[in-house]
Amino acid sequence: MSMTELVKIIEDNGKGVRAYSECNRACRDQLVVQSETAAAYFLLSMVSEKFVDTYDDQPLSSSIAEAEFKRFKGYVGQFEASERAADPAEKLNTLNRIADEIANHKLRLEDAKFQ
Numbered sequence: 001m002s003m004t005e006l007v008k009i010i011e012d013n014g015k016g017v018r019a020y021s022e023c024n025r026a027c028r029d030q031l032v033v034q035s036e037t038a039a040a041y042f043l044l045s046m047v048s049e050k051f052v053d054t055y056d057d058q059p060l061s062s063s064i065a066e067a068e069f070k071r072f073k074g075y076v077g078q079f080e081a082s083e084r085a086a087d088p089a090e091k092l093n094t095l096n097r098i099a100d101e102i103a104n105h106k107l108r109l110e111d112a113k114f115q
Helices: 003-012 017-033 035-055 062-085 088-113
Strands: none
Touching: 003 017, 003 035, 003 062, 017 035, 035 062, 035 088, 062 088
16 A cells, blocks of 8 residues: 555545544555555554544634645645655655644644644
8 A cells, every 4th residue: 555545535535533543554554465565554553543633622723624625635645755765864864854743733632622
């Protein structure tokens, strides 16, 4: 399964909580199968899981769903571009940059829940 197929899972299932739950399962399956890109699949799994944890019992507006989908799709695009470049330094930079973005986004989501 390619990372692009993860985007399709979310899109085909309405960009909601169940779509991200299915995506998370697919990411976890790929951790074993795609050992060379396991770190990327792990980070995408974290994004999917956080989406489910955040919105499972909360109302989800279409604008938030679309923004989160765009963010996820952007991560997939960045991972795929670094894979095509086949430069180990670029792959590591991409992983580190996205991990930092995920960590900062997670903090913003948690802050928003308490305001």
